[in-house]
Amino acid sequence: MGRYVEKNLGKEEEIVGVAHVHKICLLPHILLCFIYVGFFTIWGAIIRICTTDLAFTNKRLLGKIGLINTKVLDTPLNKINNVSIEQGLGGKIFGYGTIVVSSSSAQYNFKGIKNPEVFRSRLMEQIDEFDEDRIKKQAQEMAKAMRETNS
Numbered sequence: 500m501g502r503y504v505e506k507n508l509g510k511e512e513e514i515v516g517v518a519h520v521h522k523i524c525l526l527p528h529i530l531l532c533f534i535y536v537g538f539f540t541i542w543g544a545i546i547r548i549c550t551t552d553l554a555f556t557n558k559r560l561l562g563k564i565g566l567i568n569t570k571v572l573d574t575p576l577n578k579i580n581n582v583s584i585e586q587g588l589g590g591k592i593f594g595y596g597t598i599v600v601s602s603s604s605a606q607y608n609f610k611g612i613k614n615p616e617v618f619r620s621r622l623m624e625q626i627d628e629f630d631e632d633r634i635k636k637q638a639q640e641m642a643k644a645m646r647e648t649n650s
């Protein structure tokens with residue numbers, strides 16, 4: 500896992516799930532390198548793989564794409580609108596795809612993620628758990644306030 504997520508953990512926050520970029524995503528770029536002057540293509544893919552971080556904690560979804568031109572995702576779990584997966588034939592065969600996260604502010608594409616269905620389902624479970632915990636906490640606070648006013 501990349502250092503970005505680990506450096507940006509908040510108070511009482513723990514990493515629950517991590518996405519990894521599948522190395523098979525390099526194959527088309529390696530082939531292009533031999534066929535075409537794709538030397539820069541292979542390095543672009545390697546840099547993208549090495550600089551992609553995506554993980555979720557018990558409270559937020561964190562991600563970073565890029566080295567020089569970076570795009571950063573840092574959103575609370577309750578602000579995520581949609582998590583979808585895009586896979587081509589190669590992705591279905593070798594088990595990788597693009598995870599598309601739509602939050603209340605923007606859309607982020609994390610390409611070449613290994614086992615994207617597993618990551619998405621674990622993320623959705625964590626979002627449900629986060630919502631349940633938030634509702635329980637609000638209910639406890641309301642009950643406490645009601646007890647204090649009745650006393």
